[in-house]
Amino acid sequence: MTDMNQNPPLELTGPDRPMISFAGVSKCYGDLQVLDGLDLDVAEGEMVTIIGPSGSGKTTVLRMLMTLERVDRGVIYVDGNPLTHMAKGGELVPAARRHLRRERANIGMCFQHFNLFPHMTALENCTEGPIHVLGLSRDEAIARAEELLTMVGMIDKRDEYPARLSGGQKQRVAIARALAMRPKVMLFDEVTSALDPEVTGEVTQVIRQLVSKHNLTMLMVTHQMGFARDISDRICFFENGRIEEQGPPEELLANPQSERTKQFLSAVNEAI
Numbered sequence: 001m002t003d004m005n006q007n008p009p010l011e012l013t014g015p016d017r018p019m020i021s022f023a024g025v026s027k028c029y030g031d032l033q034v035l036d037g038l039d040l041d042v043a044e045g046e047m048v049t050i051i052g053p054s055g056s057g058k059t060t061v062l063r064m065l066m067t068l069e070r071v072d073r074g075v076i077y078v079d080g081n082p083l084t085h086m087a088k089g090g091e092l093v094p095a096a097r098r099h100l101r102r103e104r105a106n107i108g109m110c111f112q113h114f115n116l117f118p119h120m121t122a123l124e125n126c127t128e129g130p131i132h133v134l135g136l137s138r139d140e141a142i143a144r145a146e147e148l149l150t151m152v153g154m155i156d157k158r159d160e161y162p163a164r165l166s167g168g169q170k171q172r173v174a175i176a177r178a179l180a181m182r183p184k185v186m187l188f189d190e191v192t193s194a195l196d197p198e199v200t201g202e203v204t205q206v207i208r209q210l211v212s213k214h215n216l217t218m219l220m221v222t223h224q225m226g227f228a229r230d231i232s233d234r235i236c237f238f239e240n241g242r243i244e245e246q247g248p249p250e251e252l253l254a255n256p257q258s259e260r261t262k263q264f265l266s267a268v269n270e271a272i
Ligand SMILES: Nc1ncnc2c1ncn2[C@@H]1O[C@H](COP(=O)(O)OP(=O)(O)OP(=O)(O)O)[C@@H](O)[C@H]1O
Pocket: 029, 032, 034, 052, 053, 054, 055, 056, 057, 058, 059, 060, 061
């Protein structure tokens, strides 16, 4: 087998290359092996959800895509470019830093607790990154933010501060803010977990629109099987840092093949 860290391919090419690719990725925290030779490809425009027990490594996958964590072995590619192979001896060389900054701009992330800037209005939350990171003019950034706030149904709240918005409204602003950076990939970590069930539907609908309008690629983590069922093209069941089983939602949720997936889903169903 090729050692990906010794000799990683410089890039993945070809029209069928995945938008996201984890190739043999392993990660340890001390003695704890969190990811264990993970292979996971997500095609352009595909919506993939990761489910699995607590501690199985789901959030670590998203954090590694955000380059918040280093890989120990293997390579992660986004749109064919490796995220990790330029890291040397634990410190990033300047070229690697620039490369990572560019790559990171391709990736948007939304979190369970929204992480909006509390001292900025909904509109300012959406213009801050485009002005200060992408170098857009104020007018360009405002036009982009207004278009996105309209898309997520929040334009009438453009001048409100986050404290005056409901959870669902905050999450929709957070989605608009991430999109304002024009990412190729969106990551969603438990974005509906802090929301009331009736509000979950409005966020799900907004996320669905993103694929049809922007052809975004999405990787999501959730504990909510209803959200996974409604939103995903494919669900991956994680166990001990590997994919135990994967498939379309209707197959994986209704007719799981692996004993572990069956146990997990029946425990989740009992808890509901
Ligand atoms: N920075 C860290 N240092 C040490 N251990 C960590 C760190 N981050 C995560 N872990 C551990 O790695 C394991 C996987 O964490 P991760 O957050 O990826 O799991 P998860 O599947 O998302 O869990 P949950 O469903 O509870 O959010 C856990 O045992 C966690 O305690």
